[in-house]
Amino acid sequence: xxxxxxxxxxxxxxxxxxxxxxxxxxxxxxxxxxxxxxxxxxxxxxxxxxxxxxxxxxxxxxxxxxxxxxxxxxxxxxxxxxxxxxxxxxxxxxxxxxxxxxxxxxxxxxxxxxxxxxxxxxxxxxxxxxxxxxxxxxxxxxxxxxxxxxxxxxxxxxxxxxxxxxxxxxxxxxxxxxxxxxxxxxxxxxxxxxxxxxxxxxxxxxxxxxxxxxxxxxxxxxxxxxxxxxxxxxxxxxxxxxxxxxxxxxxxxxxxxxxxxxxxxxxxxxxxxxxxxxxxxxxxxxxxxxxxxxxxxxxxxxxxxxxxxxxxxxxxxxxxxxxxxxxxxxxx
Numbered sequence: 012x013x014x015x016x017x018x019x020x021x022x023x024x025x026x027x028x029x030x031x032x033x034x035x036x037x038x039x040x041x042x043x044x045x046x047x048x049x050x051x052x053x054x055x056x057x058x059x060x061x062x063x064x065x066x067x068x069x070x071x072x073x074x075x076x077x078x079x080x081x082x083x084x085x086x087x088x089x090x091x092x093x094x095x096x097x098x099x100x101x102x103x104x105x106x107x108x109x110x111x112x113x114x115x116x117x118x119x120x121x122x123x124x125x126x127x128x129x130x131x132x133x134x135x136x137x138x139x140x141x142x143x144x145x146x147x148x149x150x151x152x153x154x155x156x157x158x159x160x161x162x163x164x165x166x167x168x169x170x171x172x173x174x175x176x177x178x179x180x181x182x183x184x185x186x187x188x189x190x191x192x193x194x195x196x197x198x199x200x201x202x203x204x205x206x207x208x209x210x211x212x213x214x215x216x217x218x219x220x221x222x223x224x225x226x227x228x229x230x231x232x233x234x235x236x237x238x239x240x241x242x243x244x245x246x247x248x249x250x251x252x253x254x255x256x257x258x259x260x261x262x263x264x265x266x267x268x269x270x271x272x273x274x275x276x277x278x279x280x281x282x283x284x285x286x287x288x289x290x291x292x293x294x295x296x297x298x299x300x301x302x303x304x305x306x307x308x309x310x311x312x313x314x315x316x317x318x319x320x321x322x323x324x325x326x327x328x329x330x331x332x333x334x335x336x337x338x339x340x341x342x343x
Contacts, residue, residue, distance in 0.1 A: 020217055020237025021228065021258050022046040022177075023244045023251070025078040025103070025147075030245075033282070034295040035072045038244070040274045041251040041266065044259045047075045051105045053118075054081035054090035066097045069278075076101035078147070080108065082118040082128060084135035091136040091144070102136055104129075106148040109183040120183035123152045126167035133171035147177040147219070150203050152185055157203050165207065165214075175215040177239055178204045205234050225250065225257045232258070247301045268299055272331050279324055289322040296327075300334050308333040 023030065023038055025048035035047045052065055057079070068075055077099040081087045091102045106129055108119035122129045129146070136144045146168060151157045165176060181197040199221045208216040217237035222228055228238040244251055249268060255261035266274070279292055293313045300306040312330040316322060 019232055019258065020046060020215070020239075021254055022217065022237065022239040023048065024219055024239045024241035025049060025051055025105070026241055026245060027051060027108075029295070031295075032068050032072070033287075033292040034245070035075060036069055036278055037275060037292070037295050038248065038251055039072050040271055041248065042254040044255050044261065045251060046101075047072055048103065049075070049077045049099075051078045051080045051108060052090075054079055054083065054086040057090035057093050058086060062093060062097070066094060066099075068097070068099075070098070073098075074100050076103050076145075078103040078105050079136075080105040080118045082122060082125075082132065084128075084132045087132050088135040088139035091139045095140040095142055100142055102140060102142060102144045103177070104133055104136065104144065104146045106146055107179050107183065109149075109152075109185055120149055120152050121185055123148060123155070123164055123183075126164045129164075130168045130171045133168055133173050137172050143175065144171075144173055145175040145177060146173060147179065149179050149181060149183045150200055151182045153182070155182075157182065157200065158206075161203070161207065162210070165211070169211075169214065174213075175217065176207075177217040177219055177237075178207065180204050180218055180220040201231070208235055225253050228258065245295075246298045248296070248298050249301070268303070269331060269335060271299065272296075272327065276324060276327070279327065283323060288318075288320070289324075289326060290318045293317045293327060303334065305334045 021044065023045055027050050030048055030050050038045065038047055056065060066077065077094040079087060079090050079094070079102060081090070087104070094102060105119055106122045133144055133146060148164070150161055180199050180201050180203065184197060201218065204216065204218045215236045217239055218231050218235050219239035219241065222231065222238060222240050223243040228240065231238045240250070252265050252271070255263065256265060275296070279289070282292060283289065297310050297313055300309045309330050312326065312333055316326045316329070
């Protein structure tokens with residue numbers, strides 16, 4: 012199976028309701044080397060739903076991976092085959108989501124209690140496609156022991172033949188915490204992920220959870236094979252503009268925020284011509300000027316004028332003018 016990875020991995024995490032095709036295209040403008048992910052898609056949806064709507068993407072988004080959820084090996088294998096036909100470079104299996112909806116469907120983080128089933132799901136997908144299959148999990152769930160139980164889980168799923176594990180360095184509490192609380196309340200334990208890598212030096216280990224700066228990412232990359240950013244990359248996306256230079260020694264200069272807007276204009280025009288609404292794209296761009304003077308005016312204009320049914324590119328240019336051309340007030 013051909014790898015889509017560079018010698019090191021920097022990825023933007025799959026995030027429900029956020030990392031859709033418009034978000035990924037926007038992120039790709041800022042970084043050519045980051046690995047991008049879809050939102051989690053259930054195997055059932057991929058098999059029976061509108062495949063173009065769910066799986067379609069712009070080739071310029073590559074390298075891009077699809078994240079699948081489910082617990083039926085045969086259905087996951089079929090969904091993986093469909094995703095591979097669409098041209099994705101990796102199939103990632105979600106064994107980390109703690110939501111009630113996911114638990115009721117017997118997938119996501121609750122599968123960490125069923126390592127043999129998880130292994131069988133992974134093997135079915137590996138047997139079905141010729142692209143890498145990976146897993147994203149937590150360090151544990153509920154009262155499980157983060158040392159012995161995580162080792163047992165990982166050793167079992169590695170029997171499927173996978174070689175890459177993405178670890179969100181928190182437990183998932185399926186009983187007592189909401190999905191939102193599960194992103195913040197369980198304490199981070201980066202050292203546990205480091206110990207997993209030390210025990211399994213031949214396995215590609217990528218860390219996720221609470222990482223907010225490229226400096227932090229560089230620190231993790233001295234111990235691990237890869238780093239995945241989630242909310243920090245989405246809420247303050249300009250951080251991605253430094254990825255290629257900081258982590259991959261790319262020669263091209265960092266784009267300014269205004270240049271990023273310019274590079275989005277042809278894509279937005281094309282999408283509007285196809286029937287998309289401006290807000291479907293610009294909602295992912297609201298954080299572009301975070302920390303900059305007049306950032307509030309940018310967000311306000313896109314959030315008010317940008318949601319109108321007839322909103323077009325002029326709205327985006329107006330929002331940029333509010334940031335770039337007005338007398339600068341304190342950073343927000």
